[in-house]
Each structure stands twice: as C-alpha cells, then as structure tokens.
Amino acid sequence: MTRAILLGPLGASPALARELSTLDIDGPVALITAGWEEGERNDAEVDRWLGGGTRNLGLYGRRLDVLDSDGEYAAAERALRARLAELREVYLLRLRHALAGADAIRRRFAGSRRHAGNELDEALTAVRALDDGHAGAVASARADFYAALPPHHRPVIQAHRDAVAAIVGECAAVAVAGGHVGVLNECLHLSNVSAVLGERPLLAWSSGCMAVAERIVVIDDTDPSLRPDEVLDAGISAIRGLVPIADAQTRLRHRDPARLSLLARRCAPRVCVLLDEGERLAWDDEHLADLRGVRVLSPDGAIRSAAVAA
C-alpha cells in the first residue's frame, strides 16, 4: 500500500520534516531532485528542510552517465525523443482544433434556449479520445523502445538500477522534488523507481506530484507558444485517481467555468487537484485520506474544496 503526501511548490522555509513525521517513518529519506537537471546536487537546503541525512539518488546524473557510456542506447533514445516530439506536435495540432470545435459548440448554444447537451458531450468525447490516443501512442512508442533495448540487458543501466534499488532499500521514505517534469519523469522511468518503492511512503511536491501520478497533465496559460492543456506522458503511477495540477496560481489564469469544466471532464474519472504553495494532500491506496484544504476542479467548472466535491 502506498502512502503519500503531496504538496504544492515549496515556500521559503517549508516544514518538510514535520510532514515526514506524520508518515511515521524510521530511517533515512531517499531524495530525488532529477527535475533540477544540472542543479540536481544543489540539495543542501532541501536536505536541511527534510531534517538532514537524506540520500540523493542522483537520477539525472545517472541518466547522463548512461547516455555517455552506452552509445547504442543514446542513439536509440535520441530517436525515441524525436518520435515522441513528433507525436506531441501532431497531438497538439489536433487538440487545438478539437478544443476549438468544443468551444464553437459551446458558443453556438450560448444564446440559445436549448442547452448544448449531446453536441457538447460529443465534442468532449472527441477531445478525450485524442488525450487517450496520445497517451496510448506515447506508451506504445516507449514499449517498442524498451522491447528493442531491454534496460536489464544494458549493463550500465542495470548497474544504476541496482545502485538505486540498494539506496532506496536502506531508506524509509522517498521524497520527490519538482523542476522539469519531463526530465524528472524520464529519470524515474530509466531508473525503474516505481519497482523499488515497495510500501515506502512518498513525499512529493510541485511537479514531483505530477510525475508520481498516472497521467501528467500540463497546463500553462503563460506559455508564449499558446499550447493548450495537454496530456504529456504517463507518470510512475504511484498515485492513482488524481491529476495533480501544480503551481495553479501561476499557470491556471483563465478560470472561466467552461474551460475548467472541460478540463475536469477530460481528466475524469481522475480528479484534478490544484496544488499551490501551502496546500497539501495526504493519500493512500484505499482512499483520499485527508481532503481538508485541497481544491479540486468540479465537472461543472467550479473550483471547490475536495471535501465538498468528493
């Protein structure tokens, strides 16, 4: 059974040690800061916030080492990245049109006495099909890649996986920081972190929450290239049933109910949880353990406290 505490982006001096104490653990904490990329080892402050003695898994550095040491794997991974970029580009192109279609239907009926029921549902179904199709295509591309180059047959990768498993094995919990959610996710998958978590509790914050969920949904209304809300990839699925939306205050600026409703319904049955600084969600396999103070997107487009919406 996985227990986890999910937090929004950290403030100036977050009480991470206090959060750990609620997980009732006895032992060191494995720390993942791969999302910070080249800054992965600048973890002294976070280590202090976690009470000291953390063991940084160095997943970003391990990934660089794999790419440096295993030329065949690096070339294949480059091809995979190009394939995934192409899939994403086409998905976003189709998604823009599908979302515009849904918006056109909504506006068509805005002044009408008749509610856009079936028509809007069908437009939404088309958007959901695109999301699911893209998630499936990404999973399929990754599956083909790993089938062609089984990581456990690559000595360098296996050595790193063994080392990660050994460190995690000595730890009582795993903490996952934010940063670049795509890079973080790649590193988590390459080191097969999900397989070695066991029943250790997780403490994740910011985009760390997104990467430990089933599906990573990226929202950014400040994006100068105007990309819509998108399904980026599958996370490591340590957390199920939720779509964490980190840093919502900055990223989710346009809060008209039609947009939020569409987003909530796109992600259903998973629940979109907004995680800003100071917000927390305690979770276990069985149920959302503590919903107090957490905001979720309702299918009607409202942002409500989860206790009311659940």
Place this chain on the structure above:
Amino acid sequence: MIERTGRAPRQRALTRLRRNGATPEAIEQLLRESAVPLIESTACTFIWRGDADGVGVEHRVVGWPVPLALRRMRGTDLWHATVELPRGSRVEYRLLVRHGDHTGSVLDPLNSRRAVGPTSEMSVVESEGYVTPDWAVPDPAAVAGELSDVRIPSRALKRDVRLTIYLPARMRRDSRLPLLVMHDGGDFLTYSSMATVLDNLMHRRLMADCVVALDHPEQRLREYAASAAHGRFLTGELVPLLERRLPLRGGPSGRVLAGASFGAVAALSAAVRAPGFYGGLLLESASLRYSVVGRDLAAGALFEPVVRFVNELRAKPRVVTERIFQTFGAYEPLAEPNRAMTEVLQRLAGEFRVVEGLDGHNWTNWRDRMLDGLAWLFPGEARLIYP
C-alpha cells in the same frame, strides 16, 4: 510632473500652461518636469522650442497628417501638435524645421530616446503601457551563444556569401537542433539585439535551442526580391551545407526561414519555390505589394518581381509549409497589404498566426515581436519547468 496614469488629467499640460500664462519661465518649468513628447493618457503632444518659419513631425504613421504640422503658441517660441497614440504604442520620428526655403530634418532635441537603424537615427516616443521586453536586454544569468562568421561560395548567387552562425550555449554533442535562417541577419544583430534576444529566450527556455544562420546580403534589393537564384542558394546550397556540417535535426520541422520587409519576401519566396522543404516562416512587415488590375506603378521598378510573385501567390495559394507567423506594425504603410494577405498566407500553411504590433516598420518593432514568433515556431520547455 505629468501624471502617467491610465486616467486623463482634467486639463492637458499645454492648456494649463496657456491658462496660467505661458511665460518663458513656465515653459522652462514644463519642459524640465515633463518627458517630451508629452504623453497624457492616449494624447501625444510633440513639442519644439525655438525660432522657425515652420515645424513638423516627419513620421510614417498611417492616419496622422504627413508631415504633422506643429502650431506656434501665441506669444511664445513653443511649437506643438497633439495626436492620438493608443496605449502600448511606440513611434519613431524626426522633426522638420523650416527656416525660409530650407527645411532640416533633426532629432528631437527635447527627447533623448533614440533608435538607430541602417540608414538613419530616429527619435522615439513611447505611449503609456509600452515596455521594452525584459528578454531584449542583456541578462547576466544567460550564458551567451557563440557567434562566428563564415563565408561560403554560392554558385546560385555567383559570389561568396557571408553569414554569421549562432550556436546556442547549451549545445551538446548529441544535440540535433533546428535551424533558423534569418535574412538581413547582420542588421538584426546590430539593430534588434538579436544575439541578446536569442540568448535570453533560449536561457529561459521560452524557445527551443536552435542554430541560427544570419545572412549579410550584398545585392539585397535584387536577391531578396522573390529571386529564384536566392531560393536556389538557400534550399540547394546553404541549408544542405549547414545540415552536413552542424548537428542539425534536418527535415521540414527543423528548418525555419525568417525575414523582415524585403527579407520576409525572400523567405516566403524561397519556401514557395520549395514546397514542403521548410517547416516554418517568420514574416515581419513583409513587403507584400500586389496589384488587383494592371501594374502597381507606385511600387516602382524594384518591386516588379515582388508584385508578380505576390500576384501569382494570390491567384493560386497552396500549402508550402507547416507554420507561418506573420507580424507587422499597425501604423506602417505596409499594414494594409499585410492585412489583405492574411487570408492568402493562411492557405499556404497548416497553422497560421498573426500579431499586429502598435509600432511601425522598424527594427525595434521586429525585435519586440520575437517572443511571439520564435516561441510559436520553436516551442520551448519553460512550461514543463515548475518551481
């Protein structure tokens, strides 16, 4: 001080000056305490002080009188003219001062804001709400890309071509980067702070890392005027050469052409001559002259090949690229032809975006639109990075 708030003051500064007595001391005080031209809400007042037989504003703003004549305030040596200037606008101008039969074009002595271009230096007025983008000024945190000059022989152009190559700071051994070819690259570097813009946008990951080839034209008005030879140079010589020598992605999605004014025509013409070869176009204030019937005599001989090219494009638009980003200044004479061409350009690309800046036909306007254009054509990873 002139109030710089969104609300217009009850009386404009010159009205108050008149009412209170426009003495030399009062004029001195007004000019000492105010930025000139005076910006009061959406009113822009140009001012000149001195003896003259006539004063005007030399500008290229469509909608303002040409030249914009200043009137002398009775009993003073203060000349003035007020025009509307919407929030967020920026205009380049000079003053025309006439003494007898002689008219001189001078920079505004009361305004220190200047813009330098390849052929002239201009005074600049910025209305409320205009802000120089922070990504257009040097950021000590951004690591600079590498600039190097190369010369490559061109059979198509029958000369050696000088280029400046920009390599991004984060370039790695295993990188496979897209390529941006910029017409008038030397001028973009000098007058649009292009190296700083690229450094900052890539550092902040607002655009993807890319290699940029900046062209230095020699026969600009001939080679950029929808010339087949220039298209052959780009598509048959330059891009293949760079893709062999540099770690470039290749393929249409890895190739974008950019240009401003005549340079935008050159970019568009090269893409039309090689459908499917380029994945994107960044067209700034393109000199898209055309004629509905007959010849566009006003455009002049230099534009004849351009008019022929644009006329053919309007007659038979077909998809030639994946994305076109079009921008122009709302106040420039080319705004109308650009607006008229929007529908045609849309039909040349799978995706199309147009942005109209509240500015004119100048290098600062083209700089200021770079975030919109480059971030759209080369989407960056900033949206994946969380605190």
